[in-house]
Amino acid sequence: MIKVDLITGFLGAGKTTFLKKYAKYLMDRGNRICILENDYGAVNVDVMLLQDLEGEQCELEMVSGGCDRDCHKRRFKTKLISMGMSGYDRVLIEPSGIFDVDEFFDVLYEEPLDRWYEIGNVIAVVDAKLDEKLSEESDYLLASEAANAGLVIFSKSQDATEEDQERTLNHLNRAMEQVRCKRRFQDNVLRKPWDSLTDEDWKGISSCGYVLESYEKSVFENDEGYTSLYFMNVHMTVQELRSSVKSLMAASDCGNIVRIKGFMISEDGTWIELNATHQSTAIQHVEKGQEIIIVIGEGLIRDKISAFFQTQTE
Template sequence: MVQVDLITGFLGAGKTTFLRRYAAYLTAQGHHVCILENDFGAVNVDAMLVQDLLGERCEIETISGGCDCDTHQRRMRTKLISMAMRGFDRVVVEPSGIFDVDEFFDVLRDEPLDRWYTLGNVFAVVDALLPETLSPQAEYILASEAASAGRILLSRSQLATQAQRESAIDHLKRALAACKCSRTLTEEDFLIKDWADLEDADLAALDACGYQHADCEKLCFDAHDAFGSAYFLELGLSRQQLEARIPSLFTDAACGRVLRVKGFVQDAAGWVELNATADGLTAAPIPAGQEVLIVIGEGLDKERIEAVLRN
C-alpha cells in the first residue's frame, strides 16, 4: 500500500518550507514521492515553490481550492485514484491553511482508496510567533490541525524568544481545550528546533511519528465563507513598492483581517517569492514565478487592499 503523509498548519505557518525539507529527505532514502498540493485558490503558489524538487523520484500534483467541502472531497478522491497506479510508494499532502483534517481522513476511508493507501504521518506546523488573538473559526482550525498530529513542529522557533515559544504552545493548548479535544499535549509532542539544523536522525524520527486518535467538538462552518482571498495579477508594482506597502495591509482595519500575503515579483536579479504575516515579510529568490499576489484573511475588502498596495 502507498503511505500518505499529511502536513497541516494554519495560514503562513511554514508548511511548504518543511515540506521541501521532508520530501528531499524521502527521495534521498530512495522513495518515489508524489507531492499533492492544495492551495487556497486557483493560482497554486505553493506548488510553484517546490518545482525544483521535481525529478525521477519526485512528482507534483495539484488540487484547486476555493470550493465547497463536498466538491473538494470529490476532487481529492479523484486525484488519489488517478495517482494510485503510477508507482509512488509515498504521497505527501500539503493542503491549504484552512483545511478540515476530518475531510482527509474521510477520503482515505472511502473505497477503493482504503485498499490502496494507508495513513502514515501527520504533522502540524504551528508558528512560534502565533498571534495572541484569533477568530473562533481560526482557533478551531488551529486546534483541529494539531489534534491528530504525530508531531507538532514549531516553526520560526529560532526567531522567537523562550517566552514567545511558550506562549504559542499555551495558545495551542487553550485552542484544543476550547473544542473539547480528548488529547493532552506533552513536551514530547513538539519539535522545537531551527529547521536549518535538522539532521537525518531528526527527519527519520519524524518519518516514524505516525498520528494520534483524538476527538474534538466540531465547529460547523464553511471555511470558504469564513475565510476569503483577493488575487492580484500583474499589478505592475516593483519589489521595493510591495515590500514597503504589504505590511500596511495587516494594520489597516478597512482592508479586513489580513492573515497572510504571498506571491511573486520580478526584480533585476530574477523572480522573488514574497511571504508575509503580521509578524513580518520575507523575500527569497526562486528559479521561476508568475506575477501574482494573493491576500488571504477574513472580511476582506479587495478594493481597499488594492488602494493600499497602489498607495
C-alpha cells in the same frame, strides 16, 4: 500499499519549507514520492516553490478550486485514484492552511482508496511565534489541525525565545480546550531549528504516525469564513511592495488579513517571491514565478485592499 502523509499547519506556518526538507530526506533514502498540493483556492502558488524537487524520484500534482467543499473533496479523491497505480512509495499532501483534516481521513477510508493507500503520518507545523490575536475560527482551525497529529513541529524556533515558545504552547492548549479536546501539548512538540535536525530526528518524524482524537466540530457561516483575493500583474518596486504590504497588514478597514503571498517581477526584471504574515515579511529572489499576489483572511474588502497595489484586478 502507498503511505500517505499529511502536512498541516495554519496560514503562514511554513509548511512548504518543511515539506521541501522532508521530501529531500525521503528521496535521499531511495523513496519515490509524489507531493500533492491540495488547496481550496483557484490558484496555488506553493506548487511553484517545489519545482526544484521534481524529477525521477519526485512528481508534483495539484488539486485546487472547486465551487464548494464537497466539490473539492470529489476532486481530491479523483486525483488520488488517478495516482493509485503510479508506483509511489509515499505521497505527501500539503493542504491549504484552512483545510478540514477530517476530509483527509474520510477520503482515504473510502473505496477504492482504502485498498491502495494507508495513512502514514499527520504532521502539524506551528509557528513558534504564533499570533496571540487569532480569531475564533482561526483558533478552531489551529486546534483541528493539531488534534490528530502524530507530531507537532515548531517552525522558526531559531527566531523565537523560550518565552515565545511557551506562549505558543499555552495558546495551542487553550485552543484544544475550546474545542473540547482532551489532548494537550508540552514535551510532545519538536522545537529544534530545522537546519539542526539530525537523521535520527528525521527518522522519528517519518514514523510519527497519527492520533485519532475527538473534538467539537464548529460550523462557520461563509461570510465569516476565510477567503482569498487575487491581484494580477502587480507592478511596483520591491521597496513599494514591502511598504504596501506593511501598511495593508496594519489597516483595520480591509478585513482581518492573515497572510499575503505570491510573485512579482522586480524592477531589475527578476522574479521575487513574497510571503508575509503579521509576524514577518519575506521577499526573496526566485528563478520562476507567476504574476500574482494573493491576500488571505476573513471578511476581506476587495476595493480597499486593491488600493494598496498598482494593479489591475480580477
